[in-house]
């Protein structure tokens with residue numbers, strides 16, 4: 001009992017720290033803080049992009065990037081701040097119907113904030129950090145878990161292409177058994193398993209590609225591989241693996 005408790009604390013603490021380093025603040029912790037009513041709430045902020053809006057052209061156009069970052073992602077940040085404030089008020093008033101409502105909203109906006117923060121980081125200008133294939137420990141793990149990079153890529157593209165409605169294609173690192181998993185998320189938060197964290201993701205909401213690709217989501221996903229920042233994905237993988245003690 002003592003050992004398993006210690007292991008859980010080690011994994012949870014380490015993974016939470018690594019998760020915060022990959023993307024945005026760890027939303028569940030912020031929600032929990034708001035929920036107890038103790039302490040000051042976190043004010044979430046929009047992270048700046050590590051490149052210019054036109055840096056991912058021709059694969060992702062500047063107008064799409066600007067709207068996606070400054071309007072859509074900002075909307076999730078504002079939504080999360082407003083929701084956590086409303087949630088804390090509902091808690092203070094013991095209004096459990098509103099608590100239920102705002103808890104769902106917090107998961108949606110918090111998921112959107114974290115995933116977009118990660119999304120910007122795992123992309124880079126084509127030929128200048130973006131594109132190509134992974135190397136080192138990440139490349140070995142992809143081969144071990146998927147047979148080959150090509151096979152992984154085909155499964156990831158198929159998963160992203162098949163998301164029903166708005167959502168994400170994701171590569172997770174599962175810290176309980178040291179595995180990589182190709183998964184989908186619907187919306188910004190549904191289908192989330194609790195023992196793994198995304199290290200790579202592609203946004204397949206229509207706002208991510210419609211201006212340039214219209215209904216051709218598959219073409220967008222194929223082109224998106226040209227801007228994947230494998231060095232960042234490898235860092236995400238290494239941080240989580242180390243944090244989990246694997």
Ligand code: MN
Nearest residue numbers: 072203205208
């Ligand atoms: Mn989006």
